[in-house]
Amino acid sequence: MxxxxxxxxxxxxxxxxxxxxxxxxxxxxxxxxxxxxxxxxxxxxxxxxxxxxxxxxxxxxxxxxxxxxxxxxxxxxxxxxxxxxxxxxxxxxxxxxxxxxxxxxxxxxxxxxxxxxxxxxxxxxxxxxxxxxxxxxxxxxxxxxxxxxxxxxxxxxxxxxxxxxxxxxxxxxxxxxxxxxxxxxNRRRFDFASTSSARHSRYKDDIYDRIWFKFSYTYWINGDIDSDPASTNGSYKLPTEVLKSAGQSFNLSYPIVFDYDFAMIDLDRSSDYYVYFHFLEIQKLPQGQKE
Structure with a gap:
C-alpha cells in the first residue's frame, strides 16, 4: 500500500x-x-x-x-x-x-x-x-x-x-x-573484481534491472575506483555498483583471462555469441598522455 x-x-x-x-x-x-x-x-x-x-x-x-x-x-x-x-x-x-x-x-x-x-x-x-x-x-x-x-x-x-x-x-x-x-x-552477466560482500546487484542501481553476478580471479588485483557514471554510461547505463570496481593483473606474467569453463558457461558451438565488454581507465595518466 x-x-x-x-x-x-x-x-x-x-x-x-x-x-x-x-x-x-x-x-x-x-x-x-x-x-x-x-x-x-x-x-x-x-x-x-x-x-x-x-x-x-x-x-x-x-x-x-x-x-x-x-x-x-x-x-x-x-x-x-x-x-x-x-x-x-x-x-x-x-x-x-x-x-x-x-x-x-x-x-x-x-x-x-x-x-x-x-x-x-x-x-x-x-x-x-x-x-x-x-x-x-x-x-x-x-x-x-x-x-x-x-x-x-x-x-x-x-x-x-x-x-x-x-x-x-x-x-x-x-x-x-x-x-x-x-x-x-543471456548466458551470464558479470561485475568483475567487485569488493562488495553482496553476491549480485540489480535494480534500483541498474535502471534496466539487469542482474550482475560478482566475478573475480586469484591473479587479479581487485579494488574500488573513482568513476563518473555520467561520462561513461552511454546508452547501456551501467550501474554505479558495476562501474566503481575494476580488476588488474599482478604483473605481465599474469594476464587477465576470462575463462568460460571457470565461469560455468556452457557453449553451444552451433550458435552465434555476442560478447559485451565494458572498459574504464582506472589510472590517471600524466599530462599529455592519452589512453
Whole structure:
C-alpha cells in the first residue's frame, strides 16, 4: 500500500515493468528492490498454485521471496503466460524467468521441461535438486503487442514457474547483426573484481534491472575506483555498483583471462555469441598522455 492507504501499482513504482510472483497470494512491493510484484492471476488461466516446503534452504538465497511460491501445470502439453507491455511491439525487452522446485509436491523428483517464447524454443529447464534454482533471461524485440511465454511438458515431470519479469530496454543496446535475430539468450552477466560482500546487484542501481553476478580471479588485483557514471554510461547505463570496481593483473606474467569453463558457461558451438565488454581507465595518466 502507498501513503494514505492508496494502492501502490506498477506504474507508480517501476514504469514499464511487468513483475509476476507466480503462485503468490497477493500483490506486494519487494522490500529489498522496491519492485512491485503482482500475482499471476491476470496472466495465465491454467495451473495450480503451490508453496515450497518450509524446510527448504536454497543454495543461493538471494531471490528467496520470489522462490517461495510457484505455479505448476499438471494438465496439458503447453501452458502459456500472456504479457502485454505498454510500449507495445517493435521495442526491446529483457524477459527473465525463475524456477525453484523446492520439493513443493513432496516427491523429491525435479522435472525437466522446455520453455518457449511464442513458437521459439528459449531454454530447457532443469533444476538439479530441491535446494537449487534456475534463472534464464532473453532479450526480445516482438513484432506484435502480445508476448507469450510458454511451458512445455517433455518426458520428465510437471512444468512449473516461480517468477516472470519483463523490463523495457533502450532500443539502441544489445543489437544483433540481422533483424531476423530477434532473440538473444543471456548466458551470464558479470561485475568483475567487485569488493562488495553482496553476491549480485540489480535494480534500483541498474535502471534496466539487469542482474550482475560478482566475478573475480586469484591473479587479479581487485579494488574500488573513482568513476563518473555520467561520462561513461552511454546508452547501456551501467550501474554505479558495476562501474566503481575494476580488476588488474599482478604483473605481465599474469594476464587477465576470462575463462568460460571457470565461469560455468556452457557453449553451444552451433550458435552465434555476442560478447559485451565494458572498459574504464582506472589510472590517471600524466599530462599529455592519452589512453
Amino acid at each position: 502507498g501513503d494514505g492507504g492508496k494502492l501502490t501499482t506498477n506504474d507508480d513504482t517501476n514504469p514499464g515493468f511487468i513483475s509476476i510472483d507466480c503462485g503468490a497470494a497477493h500483490d506486494y512491493v519487494d522490500k529489498d528492490t522496491g519492485i512491485w510484484y503482482q500475482t499471476d492471476t491476470n496472466f495465465v488461466e491454467t495451473g495450480t498454485n503451490s508453496t515450497v516446503l518450509p524446510t527448504i534452504n536454497f543454495d543461493y538465497p538471494y531471490f528467496g521471496g520470489l522462490l517461495n511460491t510457484l505455479r505448476s501445470f499438471p494438465e496439458g502439453k503447453m501452458n502459456c503466460y500472456t504479457l502485454k507491455p505498454k510500449q507495445g511491439k517493435n521495442h526491446t525487452y529483457l524477459i527473465r524467468a525463475y524456477f525453484a522446485y523446492g520439493n513443493y509436491d513432496g516427491k523429491n523428483q525435479t522435472p525437466t521441461f522446455d520453455l518457449y517464447l511464442g513458437v521459439n524454443h528459449w531454454d530447457t529447464v532443469y533444476v538439479r535438486n530441491n535446494n537449487d534454482y534456475h534463472i534464464t533471461e532473453i532479450i526480445h524485440t516482438p513484432t506484435t503487442n502480445t508476448i507469450h511465454v510458454c511451458l512445455v511438458k517433455t518426458v520428465v515431470g510437471v512444468p512449473f514457474i516461480s517468477a516472470l519479469e519483463l523490463r523495457p530496454l533502450s532500443d539502441a543496446i544489445y543489437q544483433t547483426s540481422s533483424p531476423s535475430q530477434s532473440l538473444l539468450i
